[in-house]
Amino acid sequence: MTSNNPTEIEERTSGKPIASRLTARNKNGQGIVELVTALVCLVPVGLVLIDLGVVAIGAGINDAACRDAARAAASGAPSELTLADNRTIGPDKSPYQRAQSVIKKIYATNVPAKIRQNIEAIETIKDVPALETGGAVDGEVSVKTTIDVYPPFIVGKVVGDGGIALSAKHIVPITYVMPATAP
Numbered sequence: 001m002t003s004n005n006p007t008e009i010e011e012r013t014s015g016k017p018i019a020s021r022l023t024a025r026n027k028n029g030q031g032i033v034e035l036v037t038a039l040v041c042l043v044p045v046g047l048v049l050i051d052l053g054v055v056a057i058g059a060g061i062n063d064a065a066c067r068d069a070a071r072a073a074a075s076g077a078p079s080e081l082t083l084a085d086n087r088t089i090g091p092d093k094s095p096y097q098r099a100q101s102v103i104k105k106i107y108a109t110n111v112p113a114k115i116r117q118n119i120e121a122i123e124t125i126k127d128v129p130a131l132e133t134g135g136a137v138d139g140e141v142s143v144k145t146t147i148d149v150y151p152p153f154i155v156g157k158v159v160g161d162g163g164i165a166l167s168a169k170h171i172v173p174i175t176y177v178m179p180a181t182a183p
Contacts, residue, residue, distance in 0.1 A: 044154060051151035058113035058149035059166050065107040065115055066168035069099035070143035073121055074172040078137060081128050081178070089121040089141075096121045099143050112150040113163075120144040123174070134180030144169040 079093035089096045096119070103115055122142045129135035150156055150163040 047153040048155060051153050051155035054112060054151050055149050055155070055164055055166075057111050058147050058164075059168075061107060061109055061111065061113060062115060062145055062147035062166050063168045065103050065147075066143055066145040067170045067172075068106065069102045069119065069145060070141055070170040070172040072102040073099040073123075073143055074141040074174045075176070077176050077178075078123055078125055078139060078141075078174060080125075081137070082125065083128060084123065084125045084139075087123050087125070089123055095123060095141060103145065112152055114148050116146045116148065125174075129178055131178075131181050134178045137174050137176045137178055139174045140171050141174060142169060142171045 073089070073095040076094060076098055079087070079089050079095055091097070091100070099119055099121055100117075103119070107115055120143070123139060124142075125137065125139040127138035129137070144167060146165055146167045148163040148165055151159070156163075
């Protein structure tokens with residue numbers, strides 16, 4: 001005997017009870033909900049990791065720029081051939097200009113970071129050889145650079161438009177050898 005009950009008709013035509021088809025549909029919906037929940041949690045974590053990577057790259061660039069600028073400043077004649085302890089080197093002096101030129105020429109980046117133009121350069125001269133004999137100048141140059149890093153995503157929104165300022169300082173011995181003057 002056949003029934004006109006829609007549930008029985010549905011079971012006869014598909015071969016599966018309605019309850020098992022509803023369970024399959026609920027499992028698919030549950031998978032989509034789990035995927036969306038996981039993405040809502042993981043996407044911000046991924047963006048923060050990218051931001052932290054940009055900050056780490058900026059720190060590495062600043063450290064390398066500072067090291068190279070200090071080497072350049074120490075490679076030539078000091079600002080003055082007189083004994084000094086922690087003498088600030090001004091922008092009009094050649095060690096400062098050598099350090100500044102290294103930063104300008106080499107360290108222009110595509111990373112959202114910018115090295116500040118003003119650097120801090122200090123020299124200490126412990127010994128200057130006599131003009132007649134010449135020789136190596138004993139001393140060191142200290143250079144401090146600062147970079148402003150602008151993370152592109154979540155961390156950037158938290159810190160604001162000023163970005164994150166990172167500083168590096170390197171101290172390098174002076175490698176200048178003063179030539180002897182003829183008597």
